[in-house]
Amino acid sequence: VPAGYVLGFSDEFNSSGVDATVWNFRTDVKGFSAQRPENVAVAGGTMRINLRAELFGGKRFTGGGVISKRLFDHGYFETRARLTAAPGWHTAFWTLRGDGSTTGGNQRVIEVDGFETDSVRRHNFFYGIWQWNTNPVTHADCGSYNATFDPAADFHVYGFEWTDTVTRYFVDGKLVCTHTYPATAHDHAPVNLWLTSIGYVDPGPNAATLPADIQFDYARYYTRDPNVVADSTVTVDNDEPGYATSAGAWPTSTLTGYQGSYTRYSSDPKAWASWTPNLPGAGRYAVEYYNVQGAGANLAANATFTVAHAGGSSSVVRDLRSAAAGWVPLGEFAFVAGTGGSVRLVAADGRFLRADAVRFVRR
Numbered sequence: 069v070p071a072g073y074v075l076g077f078s079d080e081f082n083s084s085g086v087d088a089t090v091w092n093f094r095t096d097v098k099g100f101s102a103q104r105p106e107n108v109a110v111a112g113g114t115m116r117i118n119l120r121a122e123l124f125g126g127k128r129f130t131g132g133g134v135i136s137k138r139l140f141d142h143g144y145f146e147t148r149a150r151l152t153a154a155p156g157w158h159t160a161f162w163t164l165r166g167d168g169s170t171t172g173g174n175q176r177v178i179e180v181d182g183f184e185t186d187s188v189r190r191h192n193f194f195y196g197i198w199q200w201n202t203n204p205v206t207h208a209d210c211g212s213y214n215a216t217f218d219p220a221a222d223f224h225v226y227g228f229e230w231t232d233t234v235t236r237y238f239v240d241g242k243l244v245c246t247h248t249y250p251a252t253a254h255d256h257a258p259v260n261l262w263l264t265s266i267g268y269v270d271p272g273p274n275a276a277t278l279p280a281d282i283q284f285d286y287a288r289y290y291t292r293d294p295n296v297v298a299d300s301t302v303t304v305d306n307d308e309p310g311y312a313t314s315a316g317a318w319p320t321s322t323l324t325g326y327q328g329s330y331t332r333y334s335s336d337p338k339a340w341a342s343w344t345p346n347l348p349g350a351g352r353y354a355v356e357y358y359n360v361q362g363a364g365a366n367l368a369a370n371a372t373f374t375v376a377h378a379g380g381s382s383s384v385v386r387d388l389r390s391a392a393a394g395w396v397p398l399g400e401f402a403f404v405a406g407t408g409g410s411v412r413l414v415a416a417d418g419r420f421l422r423a424d425a426v427r428f429v430r431r
């Protein structure tokens with residue numbers, strides 16, 4: 069485990085049966101196989117993926133795997149696994165947002181492959197990052213590592229560290245590949261963890277070599293900050309750190325705002341307010357402004373929000389007079405970690421400017 073990390077999650081697979089509160093099953097049909105929950109078992113201290121020759125889902129073979137129900141942010145992921153020598157199988161320890169029913173779909177943003185390996189060349193581990201929400205889809209390759217051992221003969225430890233500027237890949241604790249990139253190169257949306265094996269290697273699995281199996285001894289996730297959760301929402305309320313206004317009078321209003329909190333207003337036509345969050349990780353966030361209840365007639369019809377984000381600055385105009393009370397969406401933007409992003413509000417028509425909370429919801 070790289071320095072500075074603490075354990076944030078683990079399943080040691082030491083129970084009897086797959087923990088349904090922790091894992092979904094891979095159930096897609098892809099390549100040469102259909103994936104079935106029936107092929108996954110936890111017993112004897114490991115999670116076993118059984119690989120079979122059977123007719124199911126229009127395929128002649130079945131594989132499977134588990135996908136974490138929870139999302140993960142940046143961190144260090146590790147497993148200990150014994151692979152298979154049966155030909156035709158593609159096994160991976162990897163991340164992608166999803167529930168196991170498909171590897172496609174619009175929910176996917178980023179994929180980080182902690183290892184992928186094909187059983188026919190199973191000593192060859194390949195690594196990379198896929199960015200799925202761009203056109204064209206991009207693939208940043210860390211290259212590969214050729215192990216001197218046979219991964220099907222015994223268990224070995226496989227780990228990868230993922231941050232907003234680097235991925236590092238480890239085998240048996242040894243750093244084998246380092247891939248650096250600018251913090252703005254990828255959208256670092258949270259991901260689910262996949263431990264899976266499917267028939268995917270030409271010319272396909274061979275029934276004479278089946279059944280076979282893959283075993284995983286554990287799945288562990290380490291984080292730099294145990295207080296950060298992947299779904300974190302950062303809210304900056306008025307008078308909290310990160311909130312600022314123009315000089316001059318900003319009286320406290322009798323109108324309440326976010327969670328019944330107090331709010332401020334200004335009638336100065338040159339007034340501005342700004343909110344600067346301290347974001348736990350780089351990635352895409354939905355930005356929302358809290359529109360104060362009951363303030364309609366005094367509010368700006370063309371309130372102008374300037375959102376400073378990783379890709380530059382965007383201007384968003386909202387009619388707060390006709391908007392409902394509560395959270396008003398300002399759009400989704402990519403941010404770097406820390407205090408580099410902000411939202412600044414001016415009221416171009418000189419009406420009241422009301423300042424309450426702005427929140428940043430991790431996508």
Ligand SMILES: [Ca+2]
Nearest residue numbers: 080081113285
């Ligand atoms: Ca175990």
Ligand SMILES: [Ca+2]
Nearest residue numbers: 306325329330
């Ligand atoms: Ca408030």
